[in-house]
Amino acid sequence: MLTQKYVARDEYLNFLKRHQDKHVIKVVSGVRRSGKSTLFLLFREYLKENGVSSNQIITINFENMANEPLREPHRLYEYIESRLVADKMNYIFLDEIQHVHEFEKVVDSLFLKDNVDLYLTGSNAYFLSGEIATLLTGRYVQINMLPLSFKEFVSWHRQNQLFTDNTEMFNKYLQSSFPYTLFTEDDQERAEYLRGIYSTIVLTDIVTRLKVRDVPVLERVIRTLFSDIGSAISINKIANTLQSHHFPADRKTIERYLTGILQSLLMYEAKPYDIHGREILRANSKYYVVDPGLRQLLLPDYQEDYGHIIENVVFLELKRRYPNVYVGQTxxxxxxxxxLNNKNEARYFxxxxxTLDEHxxxxxxxxxxKINDSYPKYLLTMDTLNKDANYDGIQKKNILDWLLEEN
Known part of the structure; x- marks a missing residue:
């Protein structure tokens, strides 16, 4: 049995269990170090505990230098095929598959076999959005893995008898939600770990892939977005901010950098949505960072911006619970x-x-x-007094209670 040094990620583990042995490719996307490799480890342990032998499991992490030769598609296919156990189901785990040139050819060939159950991960949204829909059309199911939810964070502390109270836990959670930071000894070690994640995302997932020449401009764009979480922001605003600090900036370059930032999954976009017309608007979006600790790392002077920080936390939780999250306009x-849920039914937050001040x-x-439909409406606050009030059908909830409730 695995020890409690691993964080239980039941939502994601149940996703893999639901689709086990079904003839679809299982895809887990997510930012670097969000726990994808550990999820596969936990699932492999589950398989072994349920009668699957070790020789039926093949695991390859393409960020391991020892596996670099297997990034060539023909060599990868030959390696896997030579290790398949005849007349038994084989479980193939391909971690960070985007590093394999023409990986879809390998996946296609393995998918044709009746005794292969395929599991893929990747950190790059370029691979895991429109691209994968084209390459693996109709043959895959996908889940996006975020760093720890507050509920997972609290659960781990309870299991290890480190829990204090919800408020103190939340303040600790805001320091970072990346799983490994649970095991860092102090603020310095956590900051060093977060800086490593940030540098890898920027240099590998953005700079290398987009062939960025002016890295300081890219980092200034990231800092601008980090400082303006929760605010509608335009390309022109970013350009003006950069130019005021004497950085060269043109609209085309900034658009390209913004695309790279989103595709690296360092940040997420919340597009404006017309509530009455039920359509996405062509207007300025808002942007939210994947982990509050990364923002604090880059902008230590913005710690007092608590309102936007909790808004960021709520956005990420909504991304966990719903397939589509927008900024509403009415x-x-x-x-x-x-x-919006899978039935396109709305929830308003x-x-x-x-909100103790009546104004x-x-x-x-x-x-x-102003919303005249009958879908649920919620007011989420940090209030502890009158925290469960109801205002003509608008349900008030304490944010910490809401984060910890059953989905």
Missing amino acids: SKLEVDFVA QVALM VLARELRPLK
């Missing part, structure tokens, strides 16, 4: 988030730090009251 008012409360409720 009349001239804005709803922080519109989340307004996020506020505190603040009225301001936060106003856009929700």
Whole structure:
């Protein structure tokens, strides 16, 4: 049995269990160090505990230098085929598959075999969005893996008898949600680990792939986006910010860098959504960072920006729970988030730090009251007093309680 040094990621593990032995390719995407390789490790242990022998399992991590020769598709296919066990199901785990040239040819050939169950991971959204839909059309299921949710974070601390109270846990959670940071000894070690993640994402997933020549400009774009989480931001605004600091910036270059940042999964985009027209708008989006600790690493002076930080946390949690998350527009008012489920049914969320002041409360409720459909509406706050109030059908919830509730 694995020890509790591994964080239980039940949602993702159950995804793999549900699709085990079914004739579809299982794809797990996610930012670097979000726990994809550990998820595969946990699932392999599950397989062994349920009667699968070790020689039925083939695991290759393409970021391991020892496996570099296998990045050539023909060699990879021959390597795997020579190790398949006849007349038994073979479980193939290909980690960071985007490093394999024309990987789809290998996957296609393995998919044709009745005794192969395929599992893939990748960190690059270029590989894991439109590209994979084209290359593996109709033959795969996919789940996006984020760093730890607050619920997973608290659960691990409870299991290891390190839990204090929800508020203290949340303050610790904001230091980073990457799984490995649970095992760092102090602030310095955590910061060094986060800096390593950030540098790898920037240099490998953005600079190398996009062939970026002016890295300081790219990093300035990232800092600008990090500093403006929760605010609608335009390409022109980024350009003006860079130019005010004497950085060369043109619209085409910034658009290219922004695409690379999103494809690296360092940040996520929340597009504006017309609530009444039920359509995505061509207007400025908002952007949220994949981990609050990375933002604090780059912008230590922005720690007091607590309102936008908790908004970022809520956005990421909504990404875990719903397939589509947008910024809502109704009349001239804005709803922080519109989340659509698989049936395209909406849930509306307004996020506020505190609403004990009646003027603040009225301001936060106003856009929700403008929505005339019957879908659920929520006001999420850090209030501990009157935290479960109901305002004509608008349900108020404490953010920490909401983060810990059953999905």
